[in-house]
Amino acid sequence: MTAFEIDARQVPFNNGDNILKAALNAGVEIPHFCYHHALGSLGACRLCAVEVKPEQPEQRPRVVMACMEPARAGLKVSVAAPAALRARQGVIEFLMTNHPHDCPVCDEGGECHLQDMTVACGPPYRRYRGRKRTFINQDLGPLVHHEMNRCITCYRCTRYYQQYALGTDLGAMRLRNEVYFGRFQDGPLESPFAGNLVEVCPTGVFTDKVFRSRFARVWDLDTAPSICPHCSVGCNTLPGARLGTLRRVRNRDHAELNRWFLCDRGRFGHQYTEHPERPWQARVRGQTVNYSDALGAALDQLQRAGAAVAGVGSPREDLESNALLQRLIIRHGGFFAAFTDPGIEAATAHAVRYINRMGTPTLAAMEHADAILVAGELTAVAPMMDLGVRQASRNKAKVGVIHHVADPLATLADYDIRLAPRQTSVALKRLQGMIATTAEQSSGDEHGLAQLAATLMHAQHPLLIGVVETLGAYGVAALAKLAQSLGGQAALAYALPGPNAYGAAIVNEDGATQKVLEAVETGKVRCLVVTAADPLGDTRTGWRWREAVGRLDSLIVMDCVDSATVRAADILIPTAAWAERSGYFINYEGRVQCFDRVFERDKPLPASVAVIADLANALDLGAGEPRVAIADLLPGIALPLAGEPGIRLTPRVRLDVPPPIESVAGATGHWQVGLASWYGDDPLADHAAALSSLAPASTATIAPDTARIAELATDARVMLRGPAGSLPLPLCIDANVAEDTVALPRSAMCQIGVGHGGYVELEAMP
Amino acid sequence: MAEQPNQNDIHPTERIKKDRAAIVEVMMELQAKRGFLDDQDVIEAARRTGLSPTEVEELASFYTLIYRRPVGRRVLLVCDSVCCAMNGSERLLNTLERRLGIALGEVSRDGAVTVLPSICLGLCDRAPAALLNGEALGPLDDARLDALLLELKRSR
Numbered sequence: 075m076t077a078f079e080i081d082a083r084q085v086p087f088n089n090g091d092n093i094l095k096a097a098l099n100a101g102v103e104i105p106h107f108c109y110h111h112a113l114g115s116l117g118a119c120r121l122c123a124v125e126v127k128p129e130q131p132e133q134r135p136r137v138v139m140a141c142m143e144p145a146r147a148g149l150k151v152s153v154a155a156p157a158a159l160r161a162r163q164g165v166i167e168f169l170m171t172n173h174p175h176d177c178p179v180c181d182e183g184g185e186c187h188l189q190d191m192t193v194a195c196g197p198p199y200r201r202y203r204g205r206k207r208t209f210i211n212q213d214l215g216p217l218v219h220h221e222m223n224r225c226i227t228c229y230r231c232t233r234y235y236q237q238y239a240l241g242t243d244l245g246a247m248r249l250r251n252e253v254y255f256g257r258f259q260d261g262p263l264e265s266p267f268a269g270n271l272v273e274v275c276p277t278g279v280f281t282d283k284v285f286r287s288r289f290a291r292v293w294d295l296d297t298a299p300s301i302c303p304h305c306s307v308g309c310n311t312l313p314g315a316r317l318g319t320l321r322r323v324r325n326r327d328h329a330e331l332n333r334w335f336l337c338d339r340g341r342f343g344h345q346y347t348e349h350p351e352r353p354w355q356a357r358v359r360g361q362t363v364n365y366s367d368a369l370g371a372a373l374d375q376l377q378r379a380g381a382a383v384a385g386v387g388s389p390r391e392d393l394e395s396n397a398l399l400q401r402l403i404i405r406h407g408g409f410f411a412a413f414t415d416p417g418i419e420a421a422t423a424h425a426v427r428y429i430n431r432m433g434t435p436t437l438a439a440m441e442h443a444d445a446i447l448v449a450g451e452l453t454a455v456a457p458m459m460d461l462g463v464r465q466a467s468r469n470k471a472k473v474g475v476i477h478h479v480a481d482p483l484a485t486l487a488d489y490d491i492r493l494a495p496r497q498t499s500v501a502l503k504r505l506q507g508m509i510a511t512t513a514e515q516s517s518g519d520e521h522g523l524a525q526l527a528a529t530l531m532h533a534q535h536p537l538l539i540g541v542v543e544t545l546g547a548y549g550v551a552a553l554a555k556l557a558q559s560l561g562g563q564a565a566l567a568y569a570l571p572g573p574n575a576y577g578a579a580i581v582n583e584d585g586a587t588q589k590v591l592e593a594v595e596t597g598k599v600r601c602l603v604v605t606a607a608d609p610l611g612d613t614r615t616g617w618r619w620r621e622a623v624g625r626l627d628s629l630i631v632m633d634c635v636d637s638a639t640v641r642a643a644d645i646l647i648p649t650a651a652w653a654e655r656s657g658y659f660i661n662y663e664g665r666v667q668c669f670d671r672v673f674e675r676d677k678p679l680p681a682s683v684a685v686i687a688d689l690a691n692a693l694d695l696g697a698g699e700p701r702v703a704i705a706d707l708l709p710g711i712a713l714p715l716a717g718e719p720g721i722r723l724t725p726r727v728r729l730d731v732p733p734p735i736e737s738v739a740g741a742t743g744h745w746q747v748g749l750a751s752w753y754g755d756d757p758l759a760d761h762a763a764a765l766s767s768l769a770p771a772s773t774a775t776i777a778p779d780t781a782r783i784a785e786l787a788t789d790a791r792v793m794l795r796g797p798a799g800s801l802p803l804p805l806c807i808d809a810n811v812a813e814d815t816v817a818l819p820r821s822a823m824c825q826i827g828v829g830h831g832g833y834v835e836l837e838a839m840p
Numbered sequence: 841m842a843e844q845p846n847q848n849d850i851h852p853t854e855r856i857k858k859d860r861a862a863i864v865e866v867m868m869e870l871q872a873k874r875g876f877l878d879d880q881d882v883i884e885a886a887r888r889t890g891l892s893p894t895e896v897e898e899l900a901s902f903y904t905l906i907y908r909r910p911v912g913r914r915v916l917l918v919c920d921s922v923c924c925a926m927n928g929s930e931r932l933l934n935t936l937e938r939r940l941g942i943a944l945g946e947v948s949r950d951g952a953v954t955v956l957p958s959i960c961l962g963l964c965d966r967a968p969a970a971l972l973n974g975e976a977l978g979p980l981d982d983a984r985l986d987a988l989l990l991e992l993k994r995s996r
């Protein structure tokens with residue numbers, strides 16, 4: 075039997091487990107500091123001392139480190155043995171010689187591992203009266219606060235930061251009693267996963283700087299199980315609120331998704347809920363009104379418009395709002411779309427169908443791939459998928475990245491393939507060709523594609539990950555075909571554009587976005603209802619929406635952040651942010667997850683779904699029950715509760731996917747536009763003060779070779795021209811950008827009216 | 841110093857694949873200029889090896905023979921690991937501080953010498969042991985210590 079005994083309790087274990095790991099898995103507490111499930115054992119802190127009973131009569135009991143001692147059947151372990159107790163007490167007493175007496179002013183207090191362990195194992199009072207070692211703290215940027223004096227040298231931080239997250243700008247410096255955990259010099263931590271230091275460090279060395287600016291003791295926080303609203307991964311979180319404001323977000327374990335960690339967008343993006351420009355007051359044509367007046371005005375407009383109405387839902391809005399708005403609008407005789415850009419709609423719809431047909435791996439499963447191809451800038455779109463790829467890479471997976479701008483993953487990749495946006499699907503097709511006809515290897519191996527093809531072909535568990543927004547429908551299909559050509563063992567995953575993009579795709583009908591946009595453009599729509607979307611701020615289609623909404627009688631907007639669309643609204647109904655309401659998102663795996671309401675504001679705002687239900691009921695459309703709308707959409711699914719691991723949708727329909735046609739419209743200039751994104755780039759997190767202060771500067775970035783050919787100097791300013799207008803930007807030259815590509819941030823793309831892969835004219839300014 | 845290609849022209853992957861193992865030699869070479877590494881030298885070592893400045897600092901601040909501050913013309917490394925500690929390294933260090941008039945890590949006023957504690961020098965058979973610019977000394981009993989101090993004074 076594979077079990078051993080801890081103080082008369084039977085503890086099961088897996089082969090290769092150490093005593094500590096098996097004990098913690100079985101819910102048996104053994105004090106420890108340096109051991110961490112994700113980081114393994116180090117044997118550095120010596121707190122996990124336990125006594126092992128002699129197996130032979132002539133032997134004596136031994137005190138061992140539970141994290142270093144392999145679990146064996148028949149082992150008899152005691153945590154309570156006096157010798158082990160004394161050893162642990164000694165360790166704590168030593169650690170406390172240098173630790174400051176600052177629990178009352180320490181942010182970690184109340185959830186501090188050191189505090190808990192000291193109370194649990196330490197001596198009751200302090201004998202040491204000497205000087206304490208002190209350090210100078212560093213400014214680590216706006217997200218993480220540093221207080222080095224509290225360090226107990228467990229090395230969890232650097233093991234996490236360097237070995238797990240593969241960051242290079244935080245390290246362990248100096249030696250002896252002066253080991254210092256920090257950066258070479260002051261400056262913001264560079265890793266998109268830096269915030270996890272706050273939870274990894276067992277003391278108050280690294281704490282949440284955003285939370286610190288509006289601090290509350292952990293026991294005073296209102297919390298509830300939630301889901302991150304910032305991307306399609308759907309990491310599980312535990313937001314904390316106090317006195318009607320949201321203060322912080324912590325990780326909440328999900329065994330198949332995020333487990334111990336979050337990305338910094340997920341951890342610090344929540345500040346959007348406290349943004350000063352957040353819409354709080356309902357408005358009708360510039361006048362501040364109360365909710366019922368705004369609702370009345372909206373009803374009036376809907377009634378007047380008759381069937382000439384349209385509704386726009388959103389991949390960042392919950393399932394019930396999308397489903398209910400669709401019902402309301404369709405029953406009213408109008409058009410509904412859950413997207414604002416037909417290109418994104420098509421790409422998402424295709425991705426969802428391929429996932430539906432071919433299945434997709436959990437985040438945890440991605441770590442076991444032995445060859446990975448990432449098509450697109452994954453870190454910027456679904457950061458925790460990037461962290462999964464990093465684990466696979468640590469497990470010796472070969473990683474190939476096809477990207478068009480500087481990309482954190484590409485710097486770690488074995489195959490770093492830089493291609494202009496429109497070359498990506500060409501390369502994917504070429505890879506597929508190489509795999510289909512193994513012979514076609516050597517015929518001019520551009521960009522190391524042949525090696526990558528061979529690696530994927532010979533892998534046991536190849537994994538292909540595509541970024542839907544930049545791949546477009548054509549690239550999405552090309553990636554799926556590539557996966558199919560690799561045979562049954564290949565796994566396929568897509569980073570979808572939004573926390574509920576999957577849900578939006580199943581509510582949406584094919585081609586609906588184009589229909590709605592055209593109907594608005596041709597004046598067929600008098601009243602447009604938009605919930606949690608910013609059509610006017612779109613990159614590719616924003617300028618068309620901006621022109622088209624001029625033809626409406628009324629634009630009704632519900633949202634919880636400021637946007638171009640909110641500012642253009644005739645009737646604005648501010649809605650609750652995700653933590654102020656409950657709802658459902660469907661993540662990239664097709665997993666339906668529920669997030670609970672965490673807190674209520676002094677003046678609560680309604681959830682979008684409640685507003686839509688009020689409208690539907692007042693219009694007597696019989697569409698007003700969110701649960702019914704979801705039940706119709708997902709027949710036979712028992713919806714999960716908040717805190718549960720969620721329910722993965724099994725393929726309901728075996729849809730044949732019509733191959734998308736690549737559009738080449740809009741070719742006006744020589745330069746292909748590539749989206750320059752970063753890990754904080756998200757319609758909600760853009761409004762998070764601390765996080766967005768780290769956003770890269772707005773520049774037009776091109777490759778050195780391209781700059782040479784175009785005779786552009788480093789310090790030049792350039793004028794960009796697109797269908798919606800022109801924009802001057804400083805030029806930046808960067809070897810990480812693909813040739814013939816100009817990388818632009820989203821806001822610049824929106825102003826000139828081009829999407830990723832579109833063309834612009836660019837010229838040097840005098 | 842060899843001509844370095846422009847940072848922007850080297851692709852990151854190639855940079856990372858450059859031999860990181862050269863770091864100790866690179867630090868030694870940079871240190872040879874002035875006897876220690878300043879912040880610019882750390883950045884330069886990072887640039888040459890593909891390590892990050894933090895990774896270079898981890899090594900620079902760990903290795904006893906790399907100095908991040910100015911040191912004297914001669915550096916006396918006094919072992920304070922187990923064998924030497926049992927054989928009086930603490931007294932030795934105190935005596936050196938007192939008789940040279942400098943604290944550990946400081947440069948004597950004439951720039952001649954810096955005394956630093958060190959982990960085991962591999963001279964445990966000669967405990968308490970020390971290393972003077974690479975030359976092994978020990979066991980440093982009172983007589984040998986006097987001779988050493990005399991020599992340090994003469995070489996000033």
Ligand code: SF4
Pocket residue numbers: 224225226227228229230231232255274275276277279280
């Ligand atoms: S900073 Fe925190 S995590 Fe890092 S070694 Fe010190 S106590 Fe451990």
Ligand code: SF4
Pocket residue numbers: 302303304305306307308309332336337338339340341456457458459
């Ligand atoms: S990866 Fe996505 S879901 Fe997970 S924490 Fe980051 S933004 Fe949130």
Ligand code: FES
Pocket residue numbers: 105106107108109116117118119120121122139140141142
């Ligand atoms: S947890 Fe075992 S030594 Fe630290």
Ligand code: FES
Pocket residue numbers: 919920921922923924925959960961962963964967969
């Ligand atoms: S202990 Fe001093 S040289 Fe080894």
